[in-house]
Amino acid sequence: MSLTAQSADPSAPRFRVRPPANWINDPNGPFRWRDRYHLFYQHNPDAPVHANIHWGHVSSHDLVHWEHHPIALAPTPGGPDEAGCWSGCVVDDDGVPTAVYTGVDRHHTGLGSICLARALVPEDETLTDWRPLPTPVVTGPPAGLDVVMFRDPFVFHAGGRRWALVGAGHADGTASVLLYDCDDLADWRFAGVLLDGNDPVAMDAFGDKAVGWECPQLYATAGGDWVLVVSLWDGEPCSTGYLTGRLQPSGDGELRFEARTGGRLDHGRDFYAPAVLQEPGRALMWGWSWEAREQGEVDRAGWAGVLTAPRVMDVHPDGTLRVVPAPELELLRAPEPFVTATGRRTPLPEAYDLTVTASGRTTVSLLRSASGAELTVVLDPDEGTVTLDREDWPRPGGSAPIVVRAAADEVRILVDGSLFELFVGDRATVTERIYRRPDDVPELLVTGPAATVTAWEPTPPTHG
Numbered sequence: 001m002s003l004t005a006q007s008a009d010p011s012a013p014r015f016r017v018r019p020p021a022n023w024i025n026d027p028n029g030p031f032r033w034r035d036r037y038h039l040f041y042q043h044n045p046d047a048p049v050h051a052n053i054h055w056g057h058v059s060s061h062d063l064v065h066w067e068h069h070p071i072a073l074a075p076t077p078g079g080p081d082e083a084g085c086w087s088g089c090v091v092d093d094d095g096v097p098t099a100v101y102t103g104v105d106r107h108h109t110g111l112g113s114i115c116l117a118r119a120l121v122p123e124d125e126t127l128t129d130w131r132p133l134p135t136p137v138v139t140g141p142p143a144g145l146d147v148v149m150f151r152d153p154f155v156f157h158a159g160g161r162r163w164a165l166v167g168a169g170h171a172d173g174t175a176s177v178l179l180y181d182c183d184d185l186a187d188w189r190f191a192g193v194l195l196d197g198n199d200p201v202a203m204d205a206f207g208d209k210a211v212g213w214e215c216p217q218l219y220a221t222a223g224g225d226w227v228l229v230v231s232l233w234d235g236e237p238c239s240t241g242y243l244t245g246r247l248q249p250s251g252d253g254e255l256r257f258e259a260r261t262g263g264r265l266d267h268g269r270d271f272y273a274p275a276v277l278q279e280p281g282r283a284l285m286w287g288w289s290w291e292a293r294e295q296g297e298v299d300r301a302g303w304a305g306v307l308t309a310p311r312v313m314d315v316h317p318d319g320t321l322r323v324v325p326a327p328e329l330e331l332l333r334a335p336e337p338f339v340t341a342t343g344r345r346t347p348l349p350e351a352y353d354l355t356v357t358a359s360g361r362t363t364v365s366l367l368r369s370a371s372g373a374e375l376t377v378v379l380d381p382d383e384g385t386v387t388l389d390r391e392d393w394p395r396p397g398g399s400a401p402i403v404v405r406a407a408a409d410e411v412r413i414l415v416d417g418s419l420f421e422l423f424v425g426d427r428a429t430v431t432e433r434i435y436r437r438p439d440d441v442p443e444l445l446v447t448g449p450a451a452t453v454t455a456w457e458p459t460p461p462t463h464g
Contacts, residue, residue: 009301010350011435013416015332015458017041017066017286017307019056023048024305026215027286028055029090030277033097034125036061037277039286040072040099041307042087048304049295053084055099059126063284063310063328069128073099073117080105080113080136087152087215087273091162093118093185097127100164100185102151103136112151114138114166116185138166138180142190146171147178149212149233155182156218156278158247158255165194169212169233174198177216177230179255191254195228195243205262206241209234217276219283225315227283228257229265229274237272240265240287244319261319267404268422269397271308271431283313284326289419292395292433306419308431316427324426325414329353332458339444339455346455348442354413354455362448364411367393370439377422379448381409386424393434404428416458 018024023044031038036059043056055073058066073085081103088101097119102112113136120129141147149169156163164180176196181189197208210232217229226247232238243262250256265274266287274287287308291298298304310326333353339346348366356364358379367375373392380386386408389401408425415421422430436442446453 009303009417011301011418012303013306013351013419014460015064015351015416016309016419017058018303018305019043019045020068021048021302022046022304023050024056024307025050025288025290026087026273027275027288027307028087028101029099030275030284030286031090031092031097031127032277032279033092033127036125037063038090038127039066039307040090041288043071045071048298048302053086055085055101057128062331063326064331069126072128072130073101073132076132076134079103079132079134080139081115081132082106083108085115086112088114089154089275091155091185098185099130100153100155102153109148111140111147111149113140114153114164114188137182137186138188141166141168142178145178145193149214150178152215153180154216154218155185158220159249163191163255164188165216165218167212167214167216167230167233170196173208173211175210175213175230175233177213177228177257181254192250192256194255195257195259199259201245201259201262202243205243205259206230206232210238211235215273215275217274217285219276219278219313221283221315222281223315223317225319226257227313227315227321228259229276229285231273237290240272240274242321244315244321263320264428265321266429266431267402268420268429268431269395269402270433271429274308276313285311285313285323287431289431289433292397293435294396306416308419309414309416309421311429320427322426323423323429325412325421325423329414333456334459337454337456339453341453343447344445346444348415348444348455349457350442351416351458352413352455353458354415354444354453355410356413356446356451356453357410358448358451359409360449362446362451364413364453365445365447366413366415366442367434367436368441368443369393369437375434377411377413379409379411381407384408386411386422386428388422388430388432390432390434395433402430402432404430
């Protein structure tokens, strides 16, 4: 089934990954197998609410045309995952694709176990049959650290060995990332705390609000840096952050992360729990964008959540994040742009790919309300700011303007239904959910000195 065979709801994204109905949250286990990308995600197949967590599954040969597959992982009655198959990753274990995930039983108190599931037919590129192992490889957190949150394994390679990260929170309110040696994927050894919230660089980047770090991800850059990504939990999902630094061996043969800088991974209010795929020469990332509307509206729509467009992640020489849309997204563009000029109002479709370059302060208007208020993006290259103003389109938790401080004279805006992704040059991103009302007028008007604009409408995928 292609991603176009989904809800007729105009707020529903048509070109990003989400199930045909019901609930999606964290992306899990992005994985390349036999020249095909596989992407899994947290999924409730029965209702658009966060419960009854399974692993949904899609695959693609080009990152833009996705095909739905049967559910990959389901809770096992009486098993360590009977209350949910929660976040994790997928790795190639000696030629066998293996899911490494958080299992939650009926008696959990925020503490998961680390479970494995093996693909039954690794020769089959669709990877549709999985066998969960009956016993976890890690039954709970290490003793002596007073861990009260333990979940979301992420496996990576460094120094010729295989390691894993696990997100954690401690009883004193400190967040951390725990490290395991799992060179033998069936035999895990606790290898210490990779980093915790008392680190001065982490404190400066994140503050001390988070009591747990979820969904840790780690990727290497071509310049030798490593980027650690964490989702900040303060009793509920809060925001996402990154730290750039070095992985250093410690005297006991373990690893520690030495951070040198960090900051917000995404400056919007509707982005969380990203997952990374490390490829030769690049790292790809997907995030989860939740619904920013009331549950009654979600229930009527029959679906909740979407994954973002894939992003290519790297760092600049100063250690700050470099992020751009995956170039494969250009495969979705219609043969010709529908906008190539400024100074006149142009109707906008429900999905578009828009780039604006400005030499001075420039206002990009994207939506007009019945009262005349406008949804705008303002570029000010001289001030080094880009401002998203969506105050007339309220959302739970606040709709104040978002100001991104980044030296950029270009923005790229990807809109797909209610999913709004703003790329500020290659320096920052803003992910927000913005829902058009029946009397809103979607139209583009770009005003500013010597601004250039180009916009494409995406073409529906024709194959999976």
